[in-house]
Amino acid sequence: EAGVAQSPRYKIIEKRQSVAFWCNPISGHATLYWYQQILGQGPKLLIQFQNNGVVDDSQLPKDRFSAERLKGVDSTLKIQPAKLEDSAVYLCASSPGGQGASFYGYTFGSGTRLTVV
C-alpha cells in the first residue's frame, strides 16, 4: 500500500511569512495526526483528526497555526505568521483506528523540514 505522502520536503521562509504543508494519509485511515518535532526532541502532537472532525487541538498554537481535513482525506497545516521558534520538522501520521487508534501503530510520512530565518 502507498505510504503517507507529505509535501513539500523542505521549506525555508522568513519570519512573519506564511507557509502551508500538505498530507495525504493511507487510504481508509480514519485518524490523522500532525506532530511537530524540534531538533533533538521527540514528536509533539499538534492536532488530531478523526475523519473530518477535530478530536484534539489543545497543543495547537491557534493564534498562528490552523489545520483542516476536508472530506476526511487529505489535510493541510498552515502557519501564519511564522516565528523563528517554528523551525522544526512537521510530521503527518495516520492510523486505521478511530477512538482506539493507539492500539494500532501509526504510519508516518517523511515530514516537512521548515526553517524560519
Add this chain to the structure above:
Amino acid sequence: SQQGEEDPQALSIQEGENATMNCSYKTSINNLQWYRQNSGRGLVHLILIRSNEREKHSGRLRVTLDTSKKSSSLLITASRAADTASYFCATPIQLSKLTFGKGITLSVRP
C-alpha cells in the same frame, strides 16, 4: 506533556553487538510502542506490546514490558550499521493519542 522517557540518551556499539534501550513511563497504559527514525526521515513503527504481555519478539527485536515498574526495554540483537538511528518509545495518553519520549540515538560502528 511527555509520558515516556528513554535511557540512555545515546548509545554507541560495535556491529554484531546487542543494543539495549530502556523506557520508563508515568501513568497506566494499555500498550507501549517503539519507533525508529533514520536521519531526516519520518518515524517507522517497530513493535507494539500490550499491557497484558510481558515479552514480544519481531525478527532481531525483543521488547519487554514491566507494568509494575512502569518500564519497557528494547533489545536489538546482532546489530548492523543500518540500525543506526534514533529510537523512541511511545505511550497512549488517551485511547487514540500517542506521546513520544525524547529518543535514544544509536550508533552502530562497522
